[in-house]
Amino acid sequence: METFDYVIVGAGSAGCVLAARLSEDPKLSICVLEAGPSDWHPYIHIPAGFIKTFYDKNVNWLYSQEPGPYTAGRRIVAPRGKTLGGSSSINGMVFNRGQALDYDTWAQLGNRNWGYADVLPYFKRLENRVGDSDSDYRGTDGPLTVTDINWKHPLCEAFIDGAVSIGIPRNPDYNASTQEGVSYSQRTIARGRRVSAAGAFLKPAMKRSNLTVRTGAHATSLILEGKRCVGVRYNKGGANGSAHEVRAGKEVILAGGTYNSPQLLQLSGIGPADVLMPLGIEVKHELPGVGIGLQDHYAPRSTARVKNMRTINEQVRGVSLLGEIAKWFFAGTGALAQTPTMVYCFWHSGESPDRSDLQLTFTPASYKEGEQGKLEDEPGMTVAGWQQRPESRGYVKLRSADPFAPPIIQTNYLAEEIDRRTVIAGMRLSRKLLRTDPLKPYYEREDWPGPDVNTDDEFLHAATTRAQTTFHPACTCIMGPASNRMNVVDDELRVHGLQGLRVVDASVMPRMISANLNAATLMIGEKAADLIRGKAAPEPIVLAR
The missing domain is CATH 3.50.50.60 (FAD/NAD(P)-binding domain)
Structure with missing residues (x-):
């Protein structure tokens, strides 16, 4: 032995x-x-390949959650990486540390030396931050390359301008002194390839x-x-x-x-x-x-139909896809070299006035209902918004004594009232962000949750029927x-x-x-x-x- x-x-x-x-x-x-x-x-190493590995049992455990109190009887898919690199080989490649208060809370719960001041040296040690950065917060000689987006879609620019127009400031680095604001996402991609x-x-x-x-x-x-x-x-x-x-x-x-x-x-x-x-x-x-x-983070994804602008939905189909493949292969750019979420926004629901409690993402694309990772045929754009620190808790338990049987996964999304209130606030903010003046030339109509959804009960019902995991268990x-x-x-x-x-x-x-x-x-x-x-x-x- x-x-x-x-x-x-x-x-x-x-x-x-x-x-x-x-x-x-x-x-x-x-x-x-x-x-x-x-x-x-190969789909592991092409950033857009996540669409394929999302459903590939060869590299994905493809677990399924149990229906919960606010999932409308749905079994939400729970992907996890099953290959070298684990979920870092199939995830969305976003690099996001979180707030200092997250780790200070860990320390306050009795975990010595896990406060933000204690863990910041380890964050710095592991990363090779490429681009402008604050050396007090960021590392530049670690193994993990972290880059900025190198392909700025016009809809992303309009979304950021729209967020600024309603009072959300630009933030040059959400992994530095403050998380609040709106900016392009930072990602673990280098030269057009995933860095797992x-x-x-x-x-x-x-x-x-x-x-x-x-x-x-x-x-x-x-x-x-x-x-x-x-x-x-x-x-x-x-x-x-x-x-x-x-x-x-x-x-x-x-x-x-x-x-x-x-x-x-x-x-x-x-x-x-x-x-x-x-x-x-x-x-x-x-x-x-x-x-x-x-x-886990539970996210309703608000979508709108787009006019006067090509979105990723069209850019990765037919003849256009051949062009995007060429861009990726020869230059490491284009739609295939991007994260699935391209803009990040951190803001307040109103429930937590002293710090952001909502995380929102924007992408110039939209996905088919109930089929995460599968693009729609029509031009679309999406804002996903979720509560950053949910209170609801669930469990993982054995289904049987068979080590090859998947476990029982019950997340209990939105079981706590504060979680429901915060997610509803996030849906309202998502709608507001999609209807700003800078996006008006491209905004055709709201597709989901739809213009008939206006009360808290209606928003909650919509979230119950369609929200999904953000893959953060x-x-x-x-x-x-x-x-x-x-x-x-x-x-x-x-x-x-x-x-x-x-x-x-x-x-x-x-x-x-x-x-x-x-x-x-x-x-x-x-x-x-x-x-x-x-x-x-x-x-x-x-x-x-």
């Missing part, structure tokens, strides 16, 4: 960072187990002899000896493949993500007894919080003191009550942040690498706010 110092389960964003940083020490041996294949698929965590961190590290990466290795359970985790069982080649074990001399690190990490813990007998026992799973270590606390292995029985890991990401086991991914977030999750997940990987190696943390960066 093989033994490594560290076994990392999952080659997603945090797992790639961990593998790269731990393997910098030639005295350590590291094994990474990834259930999916290598990231060879695998490309930035894992692939260079794989040249080291002390790092072993195994693809097609589906973890089925953890190996426990008393209260110590000593290894991982996995199948090579799927449910009908061969069974294997790998041992960890120092630690096993779960980096499978918000759905898969709690699933593997529960399969291993670590979790709520009332979930495990009915499935015939022996409770080896009761932790009632495993899988509990799930949060978090908070199912919550970080916090053991005094709260629902916390799963401590502030060094060690599983409470067990030795040799940590969780390092978005599941450890104690509360949702006001951002897309990939940047913060990479940061968690960076900080965890120092914690695991016992390295002194960099000096906190305290800046005036």
Whole structure:
């Protein structure tokens, strides 16, 4: 039986960072187990290829959520990356750290050294920011390239001008001193190609002899000896493949993500007894919080028909598509080299006057109802608006003791009244943004939710029937003191009550942040690498706010 110092389960964003940083020490041996294949698929590396990988089971877990109180009986698709790079290989490539208050809140919940001043050095360490930036906040020599949009569609310019016309200021860098305002999105794209965590961190590290990466290795359970985790069982080649074990001399690190990490813990007998026992799973270590606390951003996407302007809907069809392919191939520009959301706007719903609580995105395109990622035939533009810090919480639980069965995912969108009020405010602001004077020459009519929707009840009904996930699940292995029985890991990401086991991914977030999750997940990987190696943390960066 093989033994490594560290076994990392999952080659997603945090797992790639961990593998790269731990393997910098030639005295350590590291094994990474990834259930999916290598990231060879060309659609991974073409930014617009997300439209294809969105539904590709070869590189996507393609989970499905349970119907919730405000989803009108719908099972909302829940994509997660299943390849080297994880979700960073199939996501929208937006780089968004969130607000300083997000991380200060984590610290206030009892997590030492997780305040904004503590995590800012890790954000700076991981990035190579290209373009104008404030060196107090941004890094320029890290592995992850972060760029500005290099293709400014006229509708985007009009949208930004329209936001300014109603009092929302331009913001040159929402990842610096303040998030509020409107600007083009920053993205992990370089020279027209996606920059995934695998490309930035894992692939260079794989040249080291002390790092072993195994693809097609589906973890089925953890190996426990008393209260110590000593290894991982996995199948090579799927449910009908061969069974294997790998041992960890120092630690096993779960980096499978918000759905898969709690699933593997529960399969291993670590979790709520009332979930495990009915499935015939022996409770080896009761932790009632495993899988509990799930949060996600829930976004109604307001659309309008466009006149007097070509949108991406037409630009990537027929003969026009050939031109866009040529632009991408020869110059790394054009529609195929962009993020699906091109403009970001952070503003107030009125519920939180001291800080923005709404995140809105604009794209000069529109998507078919109920078919995310599939463009409409008619010219269209879209504003998606969501509450940045929802209060509603759900859960991830085992469906069965079969490690190849998908888990039960219940997000409980809009269960809390404050969430409903804030999302309605976001829909009203989305409508206002689409009807500004600078957009008037191109605005033909509102397509959804439609001009007949005007009252709060009507907006809420519309959101219930059509809003979708923004693919930001978090908070199912919550970080916090053991005094709260629902916390799963401590502030060094060690599983409470067990030795040799940590969780390092978005599941450890104690509360949702006001951002897309990939940047913060990479940061968690960076900080965890120092914690695991016992390295002194960099000096906190305290800046005036």
